[in-house]
Amino acid sequence: MPLEMIVGAWVATGLTLLIFSFLYKDNPLFKLAEHLYVGVSVGYVIVKTYDTVIVHLVVKPIVENGEIALLIPVAIGMLMLTRYVPKAAWMSRYAFAFIVGMGAGLAIPRTVSSFILKQVEDTIRPLLSMTGSDGVTFSMNLLNPASHLNAIIIFIGVSSVLFYFFFSIEHSGVGKAVARTGILFLMISFGAGFGYTVMARMSLLIGRLTDLIEFSDTSYGRPTVWLSLLTVGALFLLARRGREQPPDIH
């Protein structure tokens, strides 16, 4: 087993156990791991961004290939930094204007096309497909997402939820029934979302436990066993010290 793999296993096991120690209660070991995570993540992103953007996409092409045109986006980017000089801060507005204008121009038509028009079309199209050249057809299979019954359920769901968020008229009488139907669809949607969230969180736990089991192997030097004992011992000592110290009255 290469040394870096063994060191990596010990570090990963140690940090996992320190984070898990929060399940017992908030403690300095958890805080240590938490701060390390934030620090390492930010450091990694800064180094990678510097290397990719500044070195490989700006300096090298200008110096080695003479791509002088790159100085234009560099200059626009530099204008952002004028935010830190109060007298010149107004110049940063040009950079922001460029970003906001370009971003909105790119995003608005594409987003409207993809998330509104296409979805409206998909809600209506299956209903229209019921009437073909051979008369009216209707498929009742609930398990088939493309069935006409499901198309009607989706249509009712979309309409009732939209009506629920329409506040210009009072939700009474028939309106109340439609709004209630909308709430029902929303509840089902929240339930599905929560179910998937539980599944995702459990997957993360499974991922960490799978690694801990793997790292309990002798080829790694059993870091899971030794570091679990160390973490439990440290938590015990911290809990004892906490009991001995008088509570802070300030």
Place this chain on the structure above:
Amino acid sequence: MTFSEKMLKIDRRIIFLMIGLCTLLPLLYPVGLPIKTSSEVRGVYDHIESLPEGSVFLLSIDFDPASKPELYPQAIALLRHAFKKNLHVITMTLWVSGTGMADQLVTQVAKEMGKENGTDYTFLGWSPGGQAVIINMGQDLYSAYPSDYRGKPTKELPILEGVRSLKDVGYMVSLGAGRPGVEEWYVFGKDKYKFEMGGGCTGVMAPGLYPLLRSGQINGLIGGLRGAAEYENLIGQKGKAVAGMDAQSATHLAIIALVIMCNLFYFSLRQQKG
């Protein structure tokens, strides 16, 4: 204090312990519960299966180590499938924090499948801009990525011969844990440059992507660890995702039981109080 009150005020650490045991025991002693393949996962598999040898397959690894347990097994299964089919695999990431992990992942699977960097596959790395990178790739791939992750000019890579932009991609899958991810690839990539695409995502994101699947905007979706397990089953190479399915089922059962019990105790307490 009644029994119901005691149960509703139970120390939450007991619940953590219970969930921990429900996860750990099936991992140590697997039962091998059956895994049924869903049509959305089969959609991605069938499309890759239908691609002729040498087709260009683009995999965007849009996640970082925080989502590794769910998306890493998906990426491994997809890469194994693509390499087995002798596709030309182009990989990249839109997440700067996932660059090192993505490189390790691609290199590991390529080595395992005996594939050569530059000839059979390439990892382009990360380029800044998110959605702008997708648009740039749609116009000119070489301008979005002048060099690959190892610094080799992309114009000199044999694998990219005949690939000028996203229009030359046979199939594309984005494994996304957020933004930029599957949605951005659809909005700024597929919708504009008209290539076929599928998606993979974390469990949390899956319900939000089902509308895209139903409308045919993406032709398949691999959702969470469960999706990865289904894909591993389809390619016949069981890995970490299949191994985790027993634990997933056990924890789900435990949570369902806890929800039911909690409701029972709550209503019993309410009845006692009148």
